[in-house]
Amino acid sequence: xxxxxxxxxxxxxxxxxxxxxxxxxxxxxxxxxxxxxxxxxxxxxxxxxxxxxxxxxxxxxxxxxxxxxxxxxxxxxxxxxxxxxxxxxxxxxxxxxxxxxxxxxxxxxxxxxxxxxxxxxxxxxxxxxxxxxxxxxxxxxxxxxxxxxxxxxxxxxxxxxxxxxxxxxxxxxxxxxxxxxxxxxxxxxxxxxxxxxxxxxxxxxxxxxxxxxxxxxxxxxxxxxxxxxxxxxxxxxxxxxxxxxxxxxxxxxxxxxxxxxxxxxxxxxxxxxxxxxxxxxxxxxxxxxxxxxxxxxxxxxxxxxxxxxxxxxxxxxxxxxxxxxxxxxxxxxxxxxxxxxxxxxxxxxxxxxxxxxxxxxxxxxxxxxxxxxxxxxxxxxxxxxxxxxxxxxxxxxxxxxxxxxxxxxxxxxxxxxxxxxxxxxxxxxxxxxxxxxxxxxxxxxxxxxxxxxxxxxxxxxxxxxxxxxxxxxxxxxxxxxxxxxxxxxxxxxxxxxxxxxxxxxxxxxxxxxxxxxxxxxxxxxxxx
Ligand code: GLC
Numbered sequence: 001x002x003x004x005x006x007x008x009x010x011x012x013x014x015x016x017x018x019x020x021x022x023x024x025x026x027x028x029x030x031x032x033x034x035x036x037x038x039x040x041x042x043x044x045x046x047x048x049x050x051x052x053x054x055x056x057x058x059x060x061x062x063x064x065x066x067x068x069x070x071x072x073x074x075x076x077x078x079x080x081x082x083x084x085x086x087x088x089x090x091x092x093x094x095x096x097x098x099x100x101x102x103x104x105x106x107x108x109x110x111x112x113x114x115x116x117x118x119x120x121x122x123x124x125x126x127x128x129x130x131x132x133x134x135x136x137x138x139x140x141x142x143x144x145x146x147x148x149x150x151x152x153x154x155x156x157x158x159x160x161x162x163x164x165x166x167x168x169x170x171x172x173x174x175x176x177x178x179x180x181x182x183x184x185x186x187x188x189x190x191x192x193x194x195x196x197x198x199x200x201x202x203x204x205x206x207x208x209x210x211x212x213x214x215x216x217x218x219x220x221x222x223x224x225x226x227x228x229x230x231x232x233x234x235x236x237x238x239x240x241x242x243x244x245x246x247x248x249x250x251x252x253x254x255x256x257x258x259x260x261x262x263x264x265x266x267x268x269x270x271x272x273x274x275x276x277x278x279x280x281x282x283x284x285x286x287x288x289x290x291x292x293x294x295x296x297x298x299x300x301x302x303x304x305x306x307x308x309x310x311x312x313x314x315x316x317x318x319x320x321x322x323x324x325x326x327x328x329x330x331x332x333x334x335x336x337x338x339x340x341x342x343x344x345x346x347x348x349x350x351x352x353x354x355x356x357x358x359x360x361x362x363x364x365x366x367x368x369x370x371x372x373x374x375x376x377x378x379x380x381x382x383x384x385x386x387x388x389x390x391x392x393x394x395x396x397x398x399x400x401x402x403x404x405x406x407x408x409x410x411x412x413x414x415x416x417x418x419x420x421x422x423x424x425x426x427x428x429x430x431x432x433x434x435x436x437x438x439x440x441x442x443x444x445x446x447x448x449x450x451x452x453x454x455x456x457x458x459x460x461x462x463x464x465x466x467x468x469x470x471x472x473x474x475x476x477x478x479x480x481x482x483x484x485x486x487x488x489x490x491x492x493x494x495x496x497x498x499x500x501x502x503x504x505x506x507x508x509x510x511x512x513x514x515x516x517x518x519x520x521x522x523x524x525x526x527x528x
Contacts, residue, residue, distance in 0.1 A: 001452060001456060001475075003455075004255065005046045005047060005092075005094050005194070005255065005257075006046075006047060006094070006194075006195060006255070006257035006285060006286070006356060007285075007318055007356060007456075008046075008356075008455040008456055009045075009046025009047055009356070009455075010044055010045055010046055010047075010351070010356075010357050010359065010445055010448070011045070011046065011047040011048070011049060011096070011320075011356060011357070011358045011359070012040060012043070012045040012047070012048050012049070012358075012359050012360075012361065013048075013049045013051070013325060013326070013358060013359070013360045013361060014033060014048055014049065014050050014051065014361050015028075015051045015326045015361060015396050016028050016029065016030070016032075016033065016050055016051060016053050016062075016075055017051075017061060017062075017074075017396070017415060018361070018396050018397060018398050018399060018409075018414075018415075018416065019032055019033055019036070019361055019399050020032030020033065020035060020036055020399060020401070020409060020410075021398075021409055021410035021411075021412075021414065022035060024410055024411045024412050025074070025410075025412070026410055026412050026413055026414045026415050027074050027075075027410075027414075027415050028075075028398070028399075028409070028410075029074070029075045029076050029080075030053065030071070030075050030076035030080040030081055030084050031076055031080050031083075031084075033048070033050070033084060034080070034083055034084045034087050034088075037084075037087050037088055037091050037093060038091070039427065040091075040093060041091040041092075041093065042442065043364060043438075043441060043442055043445065044442065044445030044446060044448075044449060045093060045359075046092065046093065046094065047093065047094040047095075047096050047194065047195060047257070048088065048093055048094070048095055048096060049096040049097075049098065049195070049197050049259075049358070050095065050096065050097060050098060051063075051098050051326055052065060052097075052098045052100055053071055053072060053075040053076075053081070053097075054066075054067060054068055054069075054070060054071065054072060054100075055067035055070040055071065055072045055073075056072050056105055057105055057107050057166070058072075058074075059105070059106075059164055059166035059167070059380065060144075060163065060164060060166070060167060060380060061378070061379075062098075062100075063100050063163070063167070063199060064100075064103070064104070064105035064106075064164070064166055064167050065100050065104055065105055065108065066104070066105040066107045066108045066109075067108070067109075068181075068184040068187075069184060069187050069188075081191070082191065082192075085191065085192040085193070086192075089192065094194035094195055094257070095192070095193050095194060095195075096193070096194065096195035096196060096197055096257065096259075097188050097193050097195075097196055097197070098196075098197045098199060099184075099185070099196045099197065099198050099199060100199040101170070101172075101181055101198060101199065101201070101204060102162065102169060102170065102199060102200045102201075102203045102204055103161065103162070103163060103167040103168055103169045103170060104167070104168060104170060105166060105167065106165070106166045106167070106168055107166075110122050110125050110126075110180075111125075111126060111168050113125075114126045114128075114168075115152055115154055115155065115159070116154070116155075117155060118155050118157070124171060124174050124176075125170060125171055125174055125176065125177050126159055126160070126168050126169065126170060126171055127159060127160035127168075127169050127170075127171050127206065128155075128157045128158065128159050128160075129149070129157060129158045129159075129160070129210065130156075130157050130158070131149075131151075131157070131158050136149040136158060137149060137158060137210050138210050138211065138212045138213075138232075139212045139213055139228070140160070140162070140210075140212075140213060140228075140232075140233045141223075141224045141225035141228060142161055142162055142163060142164065142165075142225065143162055143163050143225055144163050144164045144380055144381055144384065145223075145225075145381075145384045145385065146165075148160055148161060148162050148233070149161075150165045150168075160206070162200075162203055162233060164380055169203075169206070172204045172205050172238075172239075172242065173205065173208070173238070178242065178245075182245075182246070182249060185246070185249060186249070189253050189256065194255065194256060194257065195256060195257035195258065195259070196256075196257075196258050196259070197258075197259050197260075197261065198258060198259070198260045198261060198284070199261055200234075200261055200262075200263075201239070201243070201260040201261060201262060201277065201284070202234050202235050202239060202260070202262045202263075202273075202277065203233070203234045204236075204239050204242060205236040205238040205239045205242070206232065206233055206234070206236060207231075207232035207233070207236060210232070211231075211232045212232070213228040213229060213230055213231055213232055213233060214228070214229050214231060215227055215228055215229070216228070216229055216265075216267075220266075220267065221266060222388070223385075226265075226266045228265075229265055230265055235273065239277075240276075240277075240279060240283060243260075243277065243279065243283035243284055244279060244282055244283055246258065246283075247279070247282050247283055247284075250285075256285075257285045257286065258284045258285050258286070259284060259285065259286040259287065259288065259320065260274075260277050260284045260286070260287040260288065261288055262274045262277055262287055262288065262290075263290055264290070264291075269291050269294075269305070269308075271289050271291065271305075271308045271309045271311075271312035271313075272312045274287045274288065274289045274290075274312075275287070275289075275309075275312035275313045275316070275317070278313060278316055278317030278318075279316070279317075280316050281316055281317055284317075285317070285318065286317070286318060286319075286320040286355075286356055287317075287320070288320065288322050288358075289305075289309050289319075289320075289321075289322075290322070291305045291308075291309070292305055292306075292321060292322065292323055293322065293323060293324070293325070293328050293331070295335070296335060297335045297336055297342060297346075297486065298486065299466075299467045299468065299469050299484070299486035299487075302349070302469070303461060303469055306353065306461075307461060310354065310459065318355060318356065319353070319354060319355030319356070320355050320356040320357070320358060321350055321353050321355050321356070321357050321358065322357075322358040322360075323335075323346060323350055323360075323363070324360035324363050324395065325358075325360050325395070326360070326392065326395055326396055327392050327395070328392070328395060329369050329394060329395060330360070330362075330363070330367065330368060330369050330394075330395050331343075331346060331363070332346075332363070332366055332367070332368055333368045333369035333394075334369075338368045339521075340366050340437060341505065341520075341521045342521050343366050343437065344437065344440050344505035344523065345484055345485075345486070345505055345521050345522070345523040347363075347437075347440065347441060347444060348444065348482065348484060348503075348505060348523035348524075348525065349469070349484060349523070351444050351445065351448050351454075352448065352454055352471075352473065352480070352482045352525060353459065354457065354458065354459040354473065359441075360395075361399055362399055362400065364437065364438055364441040365400060365425055365426065365427055365430050365436075365437055365438050366425055366437040367397070367399075367400060367419065367425060368419065368421065368425075369394040369395060369397075370393065370394045370395075370396075370397035370416065370417060370419050371394070371419075371420070372390070372393050372394055372397075372416065372417060374386055374387075376393075376416065376417055377390070377391055377393055378391075378393055378415065378416060379391035379392045379393045379396075393416055396416060397416050397417065397418060397419050398410070398414045398416060398418050398419075399427075400418070400419065400421075400422040400425055400426040400427065401426055401427050401428065402426050402427065402428040402429075403422065403423045403426055403428065403429065406418055407419075407422035407426055408426070408427075408428070434507075435507050440505065443503060444503065447502055447503050447525060451473075451478070451480055451527070452475040452476075452478055453473040453474050453475040453478045453479055453480045453527075454473050454480055454525075456475050457473040457474045457475035457478070457479075457480070458473070458474055458475070459471055459472070459473055460472045460474070464483070464493055465491050465492070465493065466487070467485065467486045467487035467489075467491070468483060468484065468485050468486070468487075468491050468493060468518065469482075469483070469484040469486065470482070470483050470484075470493060472528075478527075479527065479528040480502075480525060480526065480527050480528070481495060481499055481516075481525070481526045481527075481528060482523070482524070482525050482526075483516050483518060483523065483524050483526075484518075484522075484523040485518035485519070485520065485521055485522050485523070486521070487520065487521075488520040488521065489520060490517065490518065490519060490520065491517075491518045492515055492516070492517050492518070493515065493516040493518065494514070494515050494516075495513065495514060495515065495516060495526065495528075497514075497528055498512050498513070498514050499512070499513060499514075499516075499526040499527060499528050500512055500513075500526055500527050500528075501513050501516070501524055501525075501526050502524075502525045502526060502527055503524065503525045504522060504523070504524040504525075505521075505522050505523045505524070506519050506522050508524070513526070
């Protein structure tokens with residue numbers, strides 16, 4: 001069987017500001033990543049997704065791009081980047097770039113031109129509107145607070161920004177915008193990039209008539225943005241045509257992968273929307289389903305989410321799974337109250353599902369959310385909504401490499417405070433401890449890589465005692481059984497046949513078993 005890196009491999013997300021600082025300015029950089037590729041290779045990583053490293057004024061820490069074909073000096077140079085690609089290639093690690101295509105920075109030369117006059121050739125590259133009766137054109141709200149329309153007195157019109165006002169939305173109905181962005185993709189593909197993560201991809205195209213969004217019937221969130229059903233400012237059918245065209249471009253380059261970010265309206269859990277961006281195997285290769293990110297540590301709930309996800313995708317694409325990223329509280333804190341026993345179970349769940357697993361940097365050592373006082377908050381979202389929403393910095397604290405000052409991330413004070421537990425929770429210590437989280441991740445990934453049933457097989461959920469999740473992964477005649485105990489009680493699962501215990505979160509010895517006895521919150525993998 002031919003292994004396809006993005007389908008059968010494991011992907012690791014790096015938030016570059018926070019991974020490793022090589023030049024001691026307190027901010028992580030490209031060379032810091034290159035220097036640690038061996039670490040990622042030893043972990044068994046096949047692809048690394050880098051949150052944006054393009055030139056940016058950093059109002060949203062790189063998600064506001066001012067030049068899509070340049071590296072921001074804070075992260076290094078184009079030469080550093082090329083070295084990263086070369087070194088990653090040597091280790092069979094694909095580099096995945098983060099494409100922020102919905103909006104640019106307000107300081108991008110395109111926007112500077114666009115706002116300079118109404119008849120500038122780039123005027124129509126963004127979404128301008130004269131307003132209605134001297135008021136905003138409609139009720140659309142910005143995800144990061146306030147109205148989505150900003151009045152620009154230079155030409156007396158509003159421009160649209162679905163995030164901060166420093167992130168004006170591009171007009172994807174203009175074919176020139178599309179052409180320019182496809183050139184950006186080609187630029188990175190020609191530089192050896194093997195994949196792209198597409199930021200808020202479902203927001204790309206907006207309703208042509210700018211109709212008002214309807215409001216939800218039950219309002220549970222005080223933020224106006226979250227009270228609306230985002231019917232007209234996202235998910236327009238034209239987005240699918242763009243993705244189909246992109247897929248043709250990717251296919252012409254070989255084994256390229258694209259993965260999309262599609263959030264649902266708050267409180268909505270319908271996997272058909274994220275699945276729809278896979279098209280009929282002719283749009284994105286993968287798309288995140290964030291329902292797992294918003295789930296609780298509950299066997300029934302998680303199983304329902306997974307089954308619904310598989311059903312929504314069918315044979316029209318390939319699933320992927322994620323529990324943590326740079327925008328949300330880390331799963332170990334959010335779902336598990338920092339319990340490392342349960343975190344090992346969650347690792348088994350992530351790495352034995354059918355589909356591509358995404359690990360967020362630090363997840364493999366059990367890094368928890370940072371406790372960051374207001375004076376250190378950097379995220380625009382946290383600054384705006386404190387204390388109702390303390391922002392996303394807590395999931396972006398420096399990677400914990402060792403027990404020295406600043407956790408070996410940097411020799412100087414980092415841009416965000418290091419977590420207090422760094423002397424206990426760090427890579428160096430965990431490499432020495434046989435039963436650490438890191439060693440467990442490594443064993444788990446080795447196991448996954450050596451069993452076709454685990455990385456390529458089908459999945460079938462089986463009936464099991466309450467609070468136990470049980471499934472079979474099978475590829476041709478090879479089978480693995482995975483059993484996860486979500487309860488604090490000992491549970492027994494009868495396997496019918498004798499099976500071989502391959503890995504347990506309780507560090508049990510490999511053995512032949514007929515009945516699997518699961519300790520509280522234990523997860524095991526067996527082969528049949
Ligand atoms: C996405 C990114 C997030 C960013 C936003 C605006 O949701 O993941 O970090 O702030 O888009 O680009």
